[in-house]
Amino acid sequence: MNYYAKRIGQAIITLFSVITITFVLYRLMPGGPLEAMREQMIRDAVQQGQPVNIDQVNRIIELRTNVDPEQPIHVAYYQYLVDIIVYQDFGESIWRREPVFDILFRAMPWSIFISVYSLLIGFTANILLGAVMAYKEGSYFDNVGSIGATFLNSVPYYVGAILMLSFLGFQLELFPTRGRYDPNTAPGFNIYFMASVVHHSILPIASGIIVGFGGTALSMRGNCIRVIGENYLHVARLRGISDNRIALRYVGRNAILPLYTRFMLGIAAIFSSSIIMEQIFTYPGIGWYTFEALTQRDYPLLMGLLIFFSTITIIGILIADLTYGVVDPRAGTSDREAY
């Protein structure tokens, strides 16, 4: 099968699976969200001394979650899919009384902004560090770098975030400790607003860089060392190819290719981590709504979060996948004999 068709197909299947998982969790879990919501509403009605109208309760549930508790499962599933895919209707937040899609769509650019910058900067820094360590293999720099990278790799990213927030944010007051921008600036295309956005984003991005730090550098170092020992490099040197060209085209390119899986996992990891990061930095991106949705038992918002995060991740990975085919012409698998 064509590599591109396969990748796109897989992305679509993944997206469907996520939506199906949310539906299954809504509808098929015993004691799941639908029942919990219904019980809550009946309790509220009883407390306020109003008569309980089951039909009305079901209608409200259908409005908020898009899942009709009355319909047979396959009909409800079809309606749920159509609502989400055709109308982008993710239901209505119980706590905020607003469509889930609007809430998350407004917050999405901020999360993507933080994640993309931390991923790209972190990955580049790691690759450069790994390559330098490999070229100076056995030196003092290499030893210190390896131990440092191993140590950084074992420090949880949120510990880094807490330490930075505590020292750089609260004690030295170099960076703001919460928010996306200074509320005194007018949002728009002006220098003050943009400067405050950058200022507020430095700490979250810095701790996002820590998410994958260390491990990638060590892998890059290992790959480079392996490539440097290959025979074709000796040949290249004998042919008198310049050192720069060897470093970039021969060593660099071949050493980076195996890291591609790690980069893909990094995309998923960094969007996952924003749930924790945005909470620590009180940075109202998508992840920031998780806590609220959890404590308020706001299931439509929670499911919307899962679908949103998955969609962003899937698109990110799809882009990486499609461009990878351009970089590495060997992309694609061979068929094997089945027993």
Place this chain on the structure above:
Amino acid sequence: MSDENDTMTDGGTVPDFLVDTPASSRPNVSRMERATRFVDRYFLTQARIAWTDWRTRFGIIVLGLFVFTGTVGVHLVPEPGINEAETYMTWFQSWKYPLGTDNMGQPIHKQLVHSTPAVLKMGLAGAIFAAGVAVVVGTVAGYRGGFTDYVLMLVSDILMVIPGLPLIVVLAAIWQPRDPFTVGVILAIDSWPGLARTIRSQVLTLREEEYVEASRSMGVSIPSILQKDIVPQLMPYVLINSAQAARGVIFASVALYFLGFLPYTEMNWGVMMNEAYSTGGALSNPQRAAHWLYPPMLALVLLSFSLVLLSQGLDRVFNPRLRARHSKTVDDDGAEVMNR
């Protein structure tokens, strides 16, 4: 590699376990003996080899200290009591309370000891679950190939792409798990696909080995081939990656407890950090509560550092490819899984 050690543990009466003899012709072996042999073959032998590297030695010793604290230490150190001492004592103020006290006068060091078991339980449950699922999926997919392989790998690819924490948070919101073992399993739900892929690629080369082909041509059933010919070869990988999975689960759980995402009944480091942060205001008022926030964080870093070293050391010892090529290289694929 384990035959000599077998003779050491049970007196040398063991038939070659790898040969698939019919049950009737096997000598009677008690269940106890069989369990000893299992433990020896799958774990002790590996541990003896692993001990030769300083990283694994460091990792095993530190991990052992944590396990000691979590099992024996809990009985040695009495549980912290409310109003046992002054509130908000910082560290090194008195010999009796070296790490100070919290807002209710409970000594930090006692809390730290008594919140260790929950963390270890979560890590253990996560590691066993992730490794178990990954071994089953990886070996079956790799060995069977064809359609089975396609479906299993599709499922793990899908799970690999779905961001783990949001999924875990949704599941936790619905199930409200309180038991550390359950929490560990839920948190490990997205940590098996990476390992399953690694194992699968190993099996793809193992399945072409001559002794596997011999078993196949003799008509040995697929479960026996997987169990006796293939899985023992994979044990180092499984051990390395379970250490990684345990680390991932502990990372995630402490983070979720720290932010108050999970309900709890038992103390753990995340809960301590949460209280220090929300009740003590450790970040905005470090003079008052920093001593309450940092010890559990330090314990977490130390535990995860020991797990990383352990898995790196195991990798170095067991990966002949690496050992042969270069004594200082680090693996490029698989062994180092996601850093959530």
